[in-house]
Amino acid sequence: MNDPAGKMGGMATKTTLEAARLEMVRSAESTGAGDEVVAAPGCAAPQAVTTQDKRGPEHEAGRKAEQTGLRHDWKRAEVGAIYGTALPELVFRAQTVHRAHHAADRVQTCQLISIKTGGCPEDCAYCPQSAHYETSVERQGLLDPQHVVEVAREAVGRGVTRFCMGAAWREAPEGREFENVLEMVRGVSALGVEVCCTLGMLTERQAARLKEAGLTAYNHNLDTSPEFYGSIITTRVYEDRLKTLAAVRKAGITVCCGGILGMGEREADRIGLLHQLATLEPHPESVPINMLVRVEGTPLASMPALDPLEVVRAIATARILMPASRVRLAAGRKQLSPEAVTLCFLAGANSIFVGEKLLTTPNPGPDEDEQLLQSLGMKPLEPHVV
Ligand code: SAM
Ligand code: DTB
Ligand code: SF4
Numbered sequence: 483m484n485d486p487a488g489k490m491g492g493m494a495t496k497t498t499l500e501a502a503r504l505e506m507v508r509s510a511e512s513t514g515a516g517d518e519v520v521a522a523p524g525c526a527a528p529q530a531v532t533t534q535d536k537r538g539p540e541h542e543a544g545r546k547a548e549q550t551g552l553r554h555d556w557k558r559a560e561v562g563a564i565y566g567t568a569l570p571e572l573v574f575r576a577q578t579v580h581r582a583h584h585a586a587d588r589v590q591t592c593q594l595i596s597i598k599t600g601g602c603p604e605d606c607a608y609c610p611q612s613a614h615y616e617t618s619v620e621r622q623g624l625l626d627p628q629h630v631v632e633v634a635r636e637a638v639g640r641g642v643t644r645f646c647m648g649a650a651w652r653e654a655p656e657g658r659e660f661e662n663v664l665e666m667v668r669g670v671s672a673l674g675v676e677v678c679c680t681l682g683m684l685t686e687r688q689a690a691r692l693k694e695a696g697l698t699a700y701n702h703n704l705d706t707s708p709e710f711y712g713s714i715i716t717t718r719v720y721e722d723r724l725k726t727l728a729a730v731r732k733a734g735i736t737v738c739c740g741g742i743l744g745m746g747e748r749e750a751d752r753i754g755l756l757h758q759l760a761t762l763e764p765h766p767e768s769v770p771i772n773m774l775v776r777v778e779g780t781p782l783a784s785m786p787a788l789d790p791l792e793v794v795r796a797i798a799t800a801r802i803l804m805p806a807s808r809v810r811l812a813a814g815r816k817q818l819s820p821e822a823v824t825l826c827f828l829a830g831a832n833s834i835f836v837g838e839k840l841l842t843t844p845n846p847g848p849d850e851d852e853q854l855l856q857s858l859g860m861k862p863l864e865p866h867v868v
Contacts, residue, residue, distance in 0.1 A: 554763040556803055561757045565749070565799045569791065573829050576798035580830040583805045589855060590808060590833040590863040592644035592678075593637040596841040597666065598624045598659075602650035604682075604717045606705075608745055610777040610842055611650040617779035619842050624649070627662050631669030637837070638673045640848070641862050644833075645670050646678035646701060646738075648841045652717070653683035660688065664695040671696025676868050678738055678768075683718075683726045689733035698868055699768060700730040701738040707754025710747045727762070738768035740812065743796055744788030745774050752796055760803035769800050769807050771831070773814025775843045790822040794829050801830025808833050813840055820854050827860065 564572070580586060600611045600621035610617040634645045647666060654660060663681065670677045679692065680701035692700070705711065708720045730737055739762070741755045759769060773793055776783050793814075800809050810833040811826045818826070836851050838844065846854075855861065 552765060552804070552806060554761055554765070556757060556760045558753065558757045561760065561799065561803065562750075562753045564802055565753050565756070565795055569795070572795065572798045573825070576801040576830045577828055579802050579805045580832070584808075584830075584832055587860050588832065588863045589827070589860050590644060590810075591642045591836045591851075592646055592676075592810070592833060593634075593642045593837045594646050594648060594835055594840050595625075595630060595633055596622070596650070597630055597647045597663070598622065598649035598651060599842060600650055603652050605715060607714045607781040608742055608774055608777075610780055612780070615779045615781070617777055619777075624659050624662055627665040627669060630666045631673075634670045634673055634675075638675055640836075642675065642836060643863050643865055644676035644678060644699070645673075646680065646699075646835075648680045648701075649682070651682040654681040654685075654688050656688075660691075664691060667692060667695040667697050671698075671868075674865065674868060680738075683722060684729050686729045686732055689729040689735060693733040693735050697735055699736045699738045700726075701768075701770070702726050702730065703740050703742070703770065703772075704755060704758055705741045706745065706747050707751035708758065709754060710745075710751040714745055731764075736767040737762075737764075738770060738810075739766040740768075740770035740772065740800075740810070742772040742774050742813070743793055744785060744814070745782055746785055749792075752792065753799075756796065756799050756803060759800070765804040765807050767807055768810060768833075769804060770810040770812035771796055771800065772812040773817060775813050775816075775840070777843065787817065790818055790825075793818070794822070794825045797826050797831045798829035810834070813843070815846055816844055820857075823854065824858060827858065833863075 564575075567575070577586075600619045601613050602609070602611045603613055605612055605614040609615075610619045630647065637645055647663070647670075649663075654663070663679065667677055667679065676698045677696060678699040678701055679697055684692070684700070684702075689700070702723060704720065704723055706714060711720050727737055727739060739759060741759075743752060759766060771793060773788055774782060774785060776785055793811075797809055797811065800807070809831050811823065811831040812835060815823060815834065834851065835845060836848060838847050
């Protein structure tokens with residue numbers, strides 16, 4: 483197997499993975515989170531309804547699909563067949579699904595901030611913030627909550643409708659630092675936008691406290707297929723990620739979960755990741771598709787550049803598999819031409835990160851993004867009830 487990071491230690495077993503997935507489904511059922519279908523303003527997404535059906539439990543998947551228009555029983559071969567469809571047909575299908583669920587001329591603009599930077603004990607081979615690698619990222623302790631809320635206020639003034647706070651932690655800490663994160667969440671929530679955090683692993687109690695503070699979404703990526711995961715990260719396993727996702731669901735927070743393309747994975751791994759995401763029940767409300775940002779000093783720094791059409795394929799496949807989710811064209815836009823980004827929108831991407839910086843790496847500037855959206859006749863998603 484391809485093992486660019488030279489790490490094969492973290493391979494998850496099938497049984498433990500299945501157990502973690504089951505736990506996630508159970509916690510979604512216990513909170514009723516599966517009944518929630520998020521619609522973009524101004525478009526008719528299918529509504530979840532709860533009706534009695536006399537057919538037996540074996541029809542459960544079919545029944546849910548009829549009620550919500552969403553399927554969670556995708557087979558890996560089906561995902562592969564969609565991914566491998568001729569590109570014009572794939573984009574046409576994705577755009578058709580997109581229009582049935584979302585306003586085709588709207589893109590949500592989101593802003594990121596790194597609230598705690600560098601020195602992370604995890605060894606994610608792509609990440610410039612891992613303490614295992616020597617990169618130019620300067621370590622920075624947790625930022626002051628007031629400063630973070632001010633940055634969010636400015637971003638909201640520029641039209642962003644989602645603000646995401648990221649921390650280079652293996653797991654969210656307890657004590658004063660966590661209290662400060664809660665204060666940030668309360669402050670950003672008061673601005674009336676979607677509030678997202680990505681802090682590493684969470685306990686159920688931490689998730690419940692974040693929800694109480696006003697957190698609307700939690701980002702926790704599966705990154706790649708279960709088979710390739712151990713080649714990229716050895717300090718945690720796939721089911722650790724699924725466990726945190728279950729805690730997030732249980733707390734009633736929406737899930738933001740996606741992955742990274744271009745890490746030396748095979749096409750089968752991209753398909754495997756999409757299959758994992760599309761069989762989560764409910765689907766993640768938000769699916770970030772990142773292109774690897776190759777950072778000097780990380781083990782993946784000299785990966786060959788990814789063909790942008792692979793990103794288009796992945797986005798189109800995600801759109802078809804998870805029609806109601808917001809698909810985010812996340813890291814790596816600096817490496818994409820305006821035409822490639824346009825194809826990503828045609829394939830069903832309906833969100834981008836804006837601002838000069840992602841967490842630690844560069845992103846296209848506001849003028850460039852404004853010009854692109856304007857030239858395409860696309861508009862940022864308007865403020866909406868959160
Ligand atoms: N430490 C937390 C965690 O890993 O969940 C939160 C922060 S981490 C930087 C958030 C996500 O950024 C990762 O899950 C990964 O998908 C993405 N990411 C990190 N470095 C990247 C890179 N060089 N290129 C693309 N995406 C990257
Ligand atoms: C996600 O999937 N991508 C964003 C957000 N979620 C947190 C982060 C991208 C980080 C890219 C590398 C960096 O800037 O450090
Ligand atoms: Fe740490 Fe997150 Fe970077 Fe992994 S991706 S090294 S967990 S900050």
